[in-house]
Amino acid sequence: xxxxxxxxxxxxxxDLLAATWEHLSISFASIALGILVAVPVGIYLAGNRSKWLxxxxxxxxxxxxxIPSLALLAILIPLLGIGAKPAIFALFLYxxxxxxxxxxxxxxxxDPSVLEAARGMxxxxxxxxxxxxxxxxxxxxxxxxxxxxxxxxxxTTLAALIGAGGLGQLIVSxxxxxxxxxxxxxxxxxxxxALLADRLLGAVEKFFSRRARTAKTDASLLANG
Amino acid sequence: MIRFVGxxxxxxxxxxxxxxxxxxxxxxxxxxxxxxxGCGKTTTMKLINRLIQPTSGQIQIDGQEIASLDPVELRRRxxxxxxxxxxxxxxxxxxxxxxxxxxxxxxxxxxxQKVNELLSMVGLEPRMFANRYPSELSGxxxxxxxxxxxxxxxxxxxxxxxxxxxxxxxxREQLQDELIRLQTELKKTIVFVxxxxxxxxxxxxxxxxxxxxxxxxxxxxxxxxxxxxxDFVKSFIGKKRMSANRSMEEMPTASDVxxxxxxxxxxxxxxxxxxxxxxxxxxxxLLIVDKGNRLLGSVSIYQVxxxxxDEGKTVAxxxxxxxxxxxxxxxxxxxxxxxxxHQLSNVPVVRDDHQFIGLITRGSVVRHLxxxxxxxxxxxxAYVG
Numbered sequence: 001x002x003x004x005x006x007x008x009x010x011x012x013x014x015d016l017l018a019a020t021w022e023h024l025s026i027s028f029a030s031i032a033l034g035i036l037v038a039v040p041v042g043i044y045l046a047g048n049r050s051k052w053l054x055x056x057x058x059x060x061x062x063x064x065x066x067i068p069s070l071a072l073l074a075i076l077i078p079l080l081g082i083g084a085k086p087a088i089f090a091l092f093l094y095x096x097x098x099x100x101x102x103x104x105x106x107x108x109x110x111d112p113s114v115l116e117a118a119r120g121m122x123x124x125x126x127x128x129x130x131x132x133x134x135x136x137x138x139x140x141x142x143x144x145x146x147x148x149x150x151x152x153x154x155x156t157t158l159a160a161l162i163g164a165g166g167l168g169q170l171i172v173s174x175x176x177x178x179x180x181x182x183x184x185x186x187x188x189x190x191x192x193x194a195l196l197a198d199r200l201l202g203a204v205e206k207f208f209s210r211r212a213r214t215a216k217t218d219a220s221l222l223a224n225g
Numbered sequence: 226m227i228r229f230v231g232x233x234x235x236x237x238x239x240x241x242x243x244x245x246x247x248x249x250x251x252x253x254x255x256x257x258x259x260x261x262x263g264c265g266k267t268t269t270m271k272l273i274n275r276l277i278q279p280t281s282g283q284i285q286i287d288g289q290e291i292a293s294l295d296p297v298e299l300r301r302r303x304x305x306x307x308x309x310x311x312x313x314x315x316x317x318x319x320x321x322x323x324x325x326x327x328x329x330x331x332x333x334x335x336x337x338q339k340v341n342e343l344l345s346m347v348g349l350e351p352r353m354f355a356n357r358y359p360s361e362l363s364g365x366x367x368x369x370x371x372x373x374x375x376x377x378x379x380x381x382x383x384x385x386x387x388x389x390x391x392x393x394x395x396x397r398e399q400l401q402d403e404l405i406r407l408q409t410e411l412k413k414t415i416v417f418v419x420x421x422x423x424x425x426x427x428x429x430x431x432x433x434x435x436x437x438x439x440x441x442x443x444x445x446x447x448x449x450x451x452x453x454x455x456d457f458v459k460s461f462i463g464k465k466r467m468s469a470n471r472s473m474e475e476m477p478t479a480s481d482v483x484x485x486x487x488x489x490x491x492x493x494x495x496x497x498x499x500x501x502x503x504x505x506x507x508x509x510x511l512l513i514v515d516k517g518n519r520l521l522g523s524v525s526i527y528q529v530x531x532x533x534x535d536e537g538k539t540v541a542x543x544x545x546x547x548x549x550x551x552x553x554x555x556x557x558x559x560x561x562x563x564x565x566x567h568q569l570s571n572v573p574v575v576r577d578d579h580q581f582i583g584l585i586t587r588g589s590v591v592r593h594l595x596x597x598x599x600x601x602x603x604x605x606x607a608y609v610g
Contacts, residue, residue: 117311120384121325121374122274122300137316209315 001206008181015170016137020189023166027153027197029088034095036086039141042103044131061097069094069155073162087159093173094155106137135208142205146198154193157186226252227273227382227414232282234268234438242268244438246282250431253412255404256595257425262459269435270384272301273416285590286382299506301325304375304383305415307571308391310367318344318370319355325378347403365396372404376411380429385417389424401427422462426450434458479560480553482584482593483574489514492521492541496529499540503529512573512584513544520573520581522546550575553582557593560585 009016038061045054067075070091080086110133118128160168167186174182227250234243242265250256258266271277272284275296284291291299301577312321319340326336341351347369359367368388377385389397401424416449419425425432426446433443441452453459488506490499492513499511503526522544532543550573551560562583564572571586 085274109313111309111311113309113311114313115308115311116276116309117305117371118313120274120300120307122297122302122328123324124297127328132313189449 005185009185012182012185016185016189019165019167019170019186020193023153023156023190024193026084026087026091026159026164026166027149027156027193030091030156031095031145031149031152033088033092034099034152037092038096038099039103042100042141043107043133045100046104046107057100058097061100064093064188065097069158070161073158077162082145082163083160084164086162087156087164091152091155091159095152098148099141099144102147103137103142107133109135109140139205139209142201142208146201146205149197149201150194153197154190155188157190170196226250226287227416228283228285229269229272229287230283232269232272232284234265234272234277235280243272243279244492246438246440247300248433248440248443250414250416252414254430255408255415255428256431256433257417257419257429258433258435259419259422259425259461260441260457263421264435265438266420266433266435267386270386270416270418273382273384273532274300274305276300294447297381301328301378302380302382304378304380305370305386306375306388306549308369308387310359310391311362312367312370312374314359317356317358318349318362319351321359321370322374322377323376329378331378339377339575343376344370346407347373363396364383364392365400366402368392369403370398372400372407376407376413377403381568382414382416385415385580388417390419390421404428414503434461436461477557477593478553479551479574479581479585482557482560482589483585485583486514487584487586489581490518490524490540490542492539494540495536496533496538496540496543499524499529500526500533512570512581513540514581518581519579520547520550523573537600547573547575550579551585552577557590561590 041057044056048054064072069090072093073086076090077087080089080098114132114136115128118132123131156164156166157168157171160172170186171183174186176179187218228250229246229248232243232246233241236243242263246265246269246270258269260266263280268277272279273286273291275291275294278292280412287438291490312318313324317323319337322340322343323336324465326339329340340355342356344351347367349366354362354370359370362370372559374386392400404415405428417425417428429446431443432446432449434441434449436457442449442458446451449458450462453462485593488502488508488511490502490511490513494502503509504510512523513521515521521541524540524544528543528545529540532538549563549567549569551563553574553576560572563569565586571584573581574583574585575581
């Protein structure tokens with residue numbers, strides 16, 4: 001059996017690689033769009049006190065989340081046609097809620113007394129946002145992004161159904177020609193991709209919030225130096 | 226100087242927190258705003274750095290109307306310390322302290338120098354603390370950083386909003402002492418909000434007592450303690466503190482000075498026993514009390530020796546009844562007068578029902594005075610050091 005897989009990989013690795021690359025681009029594009037939209041909206045909501053706006057925004061984001069993915073892809077065909085574009089759009093909609101929620105939670109988590117001190121010391125609104133609120137909310141935002149990344153990479157396989165390509169395409173073909181090696185290999189690629197992405201983002205998160213958390217070792221090293 | 230002229234503040238819900246407030250805060254002094262919660266003291270303070278805008282009226286700093294100034298610029302010129310400290314958790318101590326100087330675009334080396342100087346000033350060794358993060362410091366250390374952060378850009382005015390009330394009593398005392406020490410060097414105009422009268426008395430040059438959005442009384446702590454303007458002020462100061470203040474100015478009482486366990490004997494003791502007791506306690510007289518602890522009289526060593534040959538006698542037979550006694554709350558001055566007038570070597574302290582409590586002797590008076598004066602000496606040394 002191993003021999004069969006080895007032979008298959010030797011034979012098809014350019015296809016696998018191309019599909020993985022395509023998969024990654026679709027996922028990345030949707031998450032990037034999601035971050036671009038959800039983070040500013042989350043920040044805005046956290047600084048805004050109107051109740052109805054909160055429920056409206058979270059309601060819509062929730063709604064997107066509940067539409068079955070297959071159905072959403074199907075609905076988008078008449079609107080955006082087939083291919084990568086509607087797939088990216090659908091996955092973007094799914095990425096909104098977790099990033100939005102975490103951004104909002106992150107900004108809410110900032111100690112009000114820290115903000116009061118900042119305001120009283122003469123930090124302007126922009127300075128408070130960039131120097132205080134954003135750095136403190138960053139771990140929350142990153143954990144939202146990580147969560148989203150893992151499941152968007154897995155859901156991107158479905159995008160093959162509307163002709164977006166990616167690893168899903170190989171799986172669908174595998175089902176069609178009843179070739180287990182194809183299905184398993186493509187799935188493995190998607191899994192590895194998701195795990196690697198999660199690891200990478202985790203490292204990014206650690207790097208940026210390292211100082212606040214593991215400050216002790218950091219400080220003692222500096223003090224000795 | 227900060228001047229409030231006819232300031233009113235009404236919140237959107239119609240609640241009026243300040244009613245026609247007129248106040249002058251003197252330069253280089255600690256002015257403590259105090260009152261029950263909701264009295265408007267914090268609102269008054271936050272008007273100064275425009276965290277709150279007045280509904281009407283004027284606030285001037287050195288004659289300049291602050292409504293005409295940019296609030297952000299204004300706040301950078303005024304130090305601000307809050308109750309919950311509010312250090313930035315993602316910045317190390319050095320960066321926290323340097324926040325305002327950085328915003329004012331100070332030179333990097335100048336900022337570092339200032340930070341080190343300030344840390345040393347509050348006893349935080351810069352090499353140890355500059356690179357630490359706020360969460361690694363104790364509450365007292367954090368608020369020290371909070372205070373020096375407010376001092377960093379050398380503002381002439383510092384606002385402190387109940388800065389020590391969240392700390393444990395020991396740290397609170399220490400920080401109060403440090404603030405007093407810093408103030409003797411720095412001479413800032415400090416506006417300090419608290420609800421703790423002890424703190425106000427300790428720190429204030431001027432106390433402004435507020436209630437219901439108005440100033441009830443303002444003056445030095447001593448003036449307010451001596452001449453409370455009305456019942457509200459009296460109740461706010463508290464009875465205990467007023468009487469404590471009075472007793473500080475007066476002589477100590479008999480109970481402060483007396484020996485609590487002098488040599489006593491029951492009336493049934495024989496004379497040989499009496500001599501033995503005097504010898505072991507190294508005294509020349511015994512006080513005779515009955516089993517109910519009521520004072521019956523006293524015997525001196527001379528009386529005992531005079532009657533020593535008569536074996537049947539007890540101390541009750543030879544004792545002399547107490548000629549003079551004092552009460553527990555008799556002022557020491559009165560007791561001393563009594564002793565010198567009647568040439569007494571001691572005077573017993575008793576309750577109204579003649580229960581014996583203690584004895585004032587010449588030795589106990591000297592000991593008490595020695596204690597008082599040595600305590601004052603220590604106080605002075607601590608002050609100088």
